[in-house]
Amino acid sequence: MKVCVIGLGYIGLPTACLIAGAGHEVIGVDINTNIINMLATGKLPFKEKGLDELFNKVKENMRFKTQPEEADVFLIAVPTPLDKDAKIADLSYVKKACQSIKNHVKEHTLVVVESTVPPGTCELIISPLLDNKPLIAHCPERAIPGNTLYEMIHNDRVIGADSPESAEQTKNMYSSFVKGKIYLTDLRTAEIVKLMENTYRDINIALANEFAQIAEEAKVNVWEAIKLANKHPRVEILQPGPGVGGHCLAVDPWFLIERFPGSKIINLAREINDFMPRHVLKLVKELDVYPSNKITVLGVAYKKNVDDTRETPALKFIKLAEKEGYKVKIHDPLVKEFEYELVSLNEAIENSSCLILITDHDVFKEIKPKEVSKLMAAYNMVDSRDFFNHNEWVEAGFRVKVLGNGKI
Numbered sequence: 001m002k003v004c005v006i007g008l009g010y011i012g013l014p015t016a017c018l019i020a021g022a023g024h025e026v027i028g029v030d031i032n033t034n035i036i037n038m039l040a041t042g043k044l045p046f047k048e049k050g051l052d053e054l055f056n057k058v059k060e061n062m063r064f065k066t067q068p069e070e071a072d073v074f075l076i077a078v079p080t081p082l083d084k085d086a087k088i089a090d091l092s093y094v095k096k097a098c099q100s101i102k103n104h105v106k107e108h109t110l111v112v113v114e115s116t117v118p119p120g121t122c123e124l125i126i127s128p129l130l131d132n133k134p135l136i137a138h139c140p141e142r143a144i145p146g147n148t149l150y151e152m153i154h155n156d157r158v159i160g161a162d163s164p165e166s167a168e169q170t171k172n173m174y175s176s177f178v179k180g181k182i183y184l185t186d187l188r189t190a191e192i193v194k195l196m197e198n199t200y201r202d203i204n205i206a207l208a209n210e211f212a213q214i215a216e217e218a219k220v221n222v223w224e225a226i227k228l229a230n231k232h233p234r235v236e237i238l239q240p241g242p243g244v245g246g247h248c249l250a251v252d253p254w255f256l257i258e259r260f261p262g263s264k265i266i267n268l269a270r271e272i273n274d275f276m277p278r279h280v281l282k283l284v285k286e287l288d289v290y291p292s293n294k295i296t297v298l299g300v301a302y303k304k305n306v307d308d309t310r311e312t313p314a315l316k317f318i319k320l321a322e323k324e325g326y327k328v329k330i331h332d333p334l335v336k337e338f339e340y341e342l343v344s345l346n347e348a349i350e351n352s353s354c355l356i357l358i359t360d361h362d363v364f365k366e367i368k369p370k371e372v373s374k375l376m377a378a379y380n381m382v383d384s385r386d387f388f389n390h391n392e393w394v395e396a397g398f399r400v401k402v403l404g405n406g407k408i
């Protein structure tokens with residue numbers, strides 16, 4: 001088959017390489033000319049485990065362009081971000097992608113949508129934009145950055161399709177590289193399944209965050225309590241923290257709320273998780289750190305050991321802290337680009353009155369309380385991930401607050 005992949009980002013590019021590796025001819029399309037130029041000269045625009053090796057093996061089967069051309073299959077993997085003010089999916093990229101393939105799509109061409117979309121999008125928005133009545137399928141992506149290729153091959157997949165013919169053709173294409181099971185359903189079910197998965201995790205984290213606040217009042221350590229509760233064979237509580245980030249968990253529940261505004265628990269979970277940066281700031285204030293003081297944020301990536309800051313709760317924490325008059329210095333050795341200036345550890349802690357750990361990067365384990373105290377103006381530390389060895393910090397003279405730990 002000749003497959004045209006529209007959007008060569010974290011999802012589109014690895015998928016395109018896997019499809020090429022399965023022996024299909026692949027045309028990779030992206031509107032970003034830098035990406036196309038890099039790929040055309042054999043370079044990858046981002047790092048992902050195993051992608052270098054795979055790309056080098058399969059690039060002979062691939063061509064890269066800024067405009068689509070005729071193909072048997074079009075696979076759409078463009079962004080579907082959240083419109084932050086309206087809290088609805090921004091489908092402008094999907095619509096533009098459809099416009100760009102419209103003239104190449106014929107009656108039996110297969111169009112597979114991998115982008116995460118609100119329920120009904122394939123039927124009500126994508127299908128009417130492609131007037132030659134192609135076969136339409138939705139195959140949402142479940143892979144995690146950092147292990148994308150493995151998960152794309154080994155995870156089970158759900159394919160929603162508008163007809164048995166679409167379902168069969170889509171299954172044929174995916175089974176050429178997927179080792180997990182493939183389940184077939186209708187378009188709307190596939191759309192909603194993807195959103196349910198991430199909403200489930202968001203709600204579970206909201207519950208953990210609520211438990212954390214209860215534990216602080218009840219003088220209990222929630223981290224220990226969750227470990228013990230999870231010994232129950234049917235309980236699996238996730239971890240609390242300074243808020244939920246990333247382009248999936250903090251975004252996808254809104255795609256359900258947008259279509260079903262009456263949802264109660266989904267709205268509430270978003271509210272609880274969005275409140276967490278404010279809660280972390282409350283812990284800082286409880287240590288008597290005054291707004292005129294300099295404070296230090298450690299970590300702005302949305303999760304540990306990655307450089308990704310999309311939807312990171314660190315940004316909300318920093319904005320709130322600044323609004324209240326704190327001077328915030330920020331250190332994250334993994335992140336290259338951020339809305340605020342990132343400085344070295346020493347610069348970030350010099351004259352600081354409080355360290356606040358937002359992201360639990362492994363590299364922060366190297367921070368020694370005795371060493372950093374030499375540079376700080378006052379010895380306070382807030383750990384929002386139960387990451388540090390707190391006894392060590394207390395022994396070094398620090399006053400310590402741990403999110404969810406009412407024992408300290």
Ligand SMILES: NC(=O)c1ccc[n+]([C@@H]2O[C@H](COP(=O)([O-])OP(=O)(O)OC[C@H]3O[C@@H](n4cnc5c(N)ncnc54)[C@H](O)[C@@H]3O)[C@@H](O)[C@H]2O)c1
Binds near residue numbers: 011031115
């Ligand atoms: N990254 C993940 O881990 C992940 C996981 C599950 C689902 N998803 C979903 O997959 C979709 C893609 O996400 P991503 O992380 O790969 O995004 P991304 O931002 O990394 O990549 C998208 C690419 O599409 C390109 N693009 C935008 N409009 C285009 C157009 N009209 N024609 C051609 N190219 C166009 C952009 O230039 C960009 O390179 C989103 O809907 C996302 O929610 C992502």
